[in-house]
């Protein structure tokens with residue numbers, strides 16, 4: 077089954093067009109990675125999928141339904157979870173309250189124990205303000221907040237950016253576990269090709285707002301990818 | 308000694324009145340950053356609701372039940388004013404969240420319309436609302452007589468404050484409001500309908516203006532232009548307390564209340580008023596963002 081399909085997507089900010097003619101698809105249970113240099117439009121693409129930016133042209137299809145005109149909250153209710161670049165934790169809400177807001181998108185009433193099992197620190201710090209957590213802890217919270225509502229599709233925007241190595245490892249393990257045991261399909265924006273090869277099924281590389289390379293992960297040509305990633 | 312006590316009581320009493328008229332504004336202006344010039348008219352609506360309740364009780368119920376009109380008027384005033392707030396938000400405010408100047412002018416216009424509406428329905432002259440008998444008289448403390456009506460307003464403002472605190476910090480709906488005010492876009496992305504939250508928050512702020520209007524009937528006659536005499540005080544309290552800090556409004560209200568009473572005691576009513584304005588201007592020079600500062604996100 078088709079999870080997500082983007083058709084001729086074109087989007088940007090005010091006058092400037094950032095992404096152009098994007099054709100992309102994610103199948104059920106598939107992890108699709110998006111790579112590309114800084115500023116090529118990866119975050120803009122994810123924001124367009126989430127509905128924060130409305131596209132100038134093209135369509136967003138989610139589970140074969142056209143959701144191009146829907147608000148982000150409706151997309152979240154339909155099962156799209158979002159972990160933004162920069163985490164976007166509610167600073168004056170406690171860790172636990174941040175997770176409760178995550179529950180708004182689903183039918184669940186309680187925070188599942190599995191989520192605490194992924195990130196035990198969140199249980200320990202549940203009464204602290206989200207804004208008082210370290211960057212790595214906030215990233216864990218942002219991922220947990222997206223997971224509590226059992227989304228069928230996840231958007232992860234550079235979840236390991238600027239985080240110390242042992243937490244990066246922990247987050248990578250969680251992403252792999254979400255793929256293999258929860259079978260959640262996702263789009264993952266990621267710069268680390270080694271990790272991409274260990275988790276992705278399919279890879280797209282973006283440059284200047286357009287897809288310049290795509291391949292399934294077992295046929296990927298490292299040199300070509302590195303060519304587009306090098307500055 | 309008893310004069311000091313009386314001044315303190317009068318200060319607390321004035322503070323509680325100011326708090327009551329500013330609580331709703333602390334939500335709509337403080338939290339949502341909407342400059343609602345019709346806030347005073349929402350107070351006026353609450354006052355007329357109380358007047359109508361009184362008349363209904365006189366016309367339709369035996370006189371021994373008369374006093375209950377006031378108890379019933381409080382929730383009804385809250386609901387009616389909240390309803391007006393909802394209509395305003397839905398038909399006007401929601402288009403103006405990013406345009407403070409436009410919303411200032413538009414809500415000012417709405418205020419004038421509401422005044423005219425009151426004039427057409429109830430007539431231009433002031434009308435009186437008879438206080439319920441249980442609020443006549445006062446509590447004797449030594450040589451002082453503390454009027455029950457003032458004590459009631461003090462109690463009502465504290466009750467409203469506790470209610471608002473409970474709503475924001477203990478309910479799921481209040482949590483959604485706080486999330487939206489802290490990071491609107493992310494709340495929307497997590498499935499919170501920010502449209503509904505905006506509508507509800509504005510309605511709640513408006514509703515508390517209605518409650519204030521109900522309390523104000525205890526202080527004197529009411530008229531269509533009632534709101535204009537309270538709007539400045541309400542904005543003053545919120546600005547002094549700190550925009551975006553709900554509980555700054557408490558400090559602002561009681562601070563202004565005590566200083567105002569003290570100045571009036573030391574000089575006279577009009578010089579006291581001038582002194583309090585000067586004090587507020589000086590204070591805002593010193594602390595432009597008010598007593599309690601908090602980073603509030605505007606509706607962007």
Ligand SMILES: Nc1ncnc2c1ncn2[C@@H]1O[C@H](COP(=O)(O)OP(=O)(O)OP(=O)(O)O)[C@@H](O)[C@H]1O
Nearest residue numbers: 089092094112113114115116117118119120121161
């Ligand atoms: N809010 C905005 N308004 C205007 N232009 C923006 C805005 N956000 C991003 N841009 C521009 O759009 C382009 C793409 O930005 P985007 O954030 O999508 O890149 P990215 O691929 O996610 O980069 P990075 O790897 O650094 O996260 C950049 O040139 C950026 O300057």
Ligand SMILES: [Mg+2]
Nearest residue numbers: 118119120161
């Ligand atoms: Mg980015």
